[in-house]
Amino acid sequence: MTYATAAPNLARTTVQPRIQPPPGGANGLPRLLPRQGAVPVDLRTHRERHGSPPYRGSSGRLIRVLQESGLTGRGGAAFPVHRKLAAVIEAGTKPIVIGNGAEGEPASDKDKALLWISPHLVLDGLQLAAEAVGSRAVGLYLHRNSRLQDRLRAALAERAAAGIDRAPVEIIDAPPRFLAGEESALASRADGGPALPRFKQPRVFERGVAGRPTLVQNVETLAHLALIARYGPGWFRSLGSAEEPGSMLCTVHQTDGTKDVVEAALGTPLWNLVDLEDSTAGGSGGSSPRANTAQAVLVGGYHGAWLPAWQAAQMTLSNASLRPTGGFVGAGVVVALPADRCGVAEAARVTRYLALESAGQCGPCFNGLPRIATVLDELAGSRPDPGALAAIRRWAGLVEGRGACHHPDGTVRFVRSALHVFAEEIDLHERGRCSARAVRPFLPLPADAPTTEADWS
């Protein structure tokens, strides 16, 4: 995969981009990716722009800055970064720090794009996080993508030659699985085992890799951290809201099938990211919508939630806006589904994929997800069994909250929102009709998704 096409589409963001964030209180975008986007930033260019990593000289000192910044994890869970760092310090000595670059979500490209284009921001953040918790054992968890791993190895070699890293960084292989980046799966993989989620007691930050307190941070989170360490919390907060400050990388899929990695401020209207023009106008005049009109928007990826296009047009890229509808920002996947596709069929395809990506360790997930997928498949066809909807709802209630990881919960969120948003389409199917005029699948899935037990390492 190349990222030549993954340049941030800044024309769509609300804030005018500036060439770089100058020290001392600049605002604007982009922050994480260079303005010219596609050109990978080498160490010399990176240091000209940002200088060397601003080490604090002792552990703990960066934490207050991060607390003031309000930075939260950009891997999807939005957990406050300073609290995780403080918990790792409190949990004991000799902590381990791992940058999480596993991006198993098929609709997300933002971590790969960031690692490819701005590896040194991520690596600065990794070193600074390690210093903040007093760690000399540092890892970077990357998919077995040789080009991306080679790029990061080259970046690490540049840094070693320049002598700017205080802790050596070990690259850890992540399998191409949806759950590979789940924190406890990462810890298991770093211990030399399969990338399977573990039971969460004790937590990874208390006793993770090799039984040591382990800090796991998403690579985008580390890049933000590297900038906050330089330019301060006030600069970081100059974008976003008081509750959800800063910016985030999004992978945005338009109805025409194109996608971009875009950096946007938290609180950006969704219509600024995807084209919802025709839905907001509200005056289609009763004629059937054009194929390229968005009928629904998926926010938060395959563990996220669907919104009807009219509702998405009133929403912003923030949990404050999305949570009341059952959704969340997640890792910033935003997909506009064109009007000519069947939302039920799309949801059924993805749910089947999610069922196959169950680690198969917890009974309710192992038993429930395939059943939900099978009956959702039936709903996607003509004249489904009248009991199909009720069966899915019952199984959804049975799997929710009963897994060691969040996979059943995220899958259920996706399925329930699909049943709600595509209710009219399901009605049509029950009468033997379907409104779709295009059958080509829209939501991206891996072409060769692995499915065997050997594929978790």
Added chain:
Amino acid sequence: MRKQLGVDPIACTGHGLCAELLPELVTLDEWGYPILSDRPVPRGLEREARRAVTDCPALALKLGRAS
């Protein structure tokens, strides 16, 4: 201090013994996996709860502090 039942869902293999020993607090779903009551273990059932925990063939049932 009140106690609460918990289960390690990875360790649990759905033997269902817990539901036999403690039907007041454990029911089984349609696949045989336990659904635990979210209320604390009543004083009168503490002995039965401890027995269910120690007898679990998969050592998946836990008794922890009620939140």
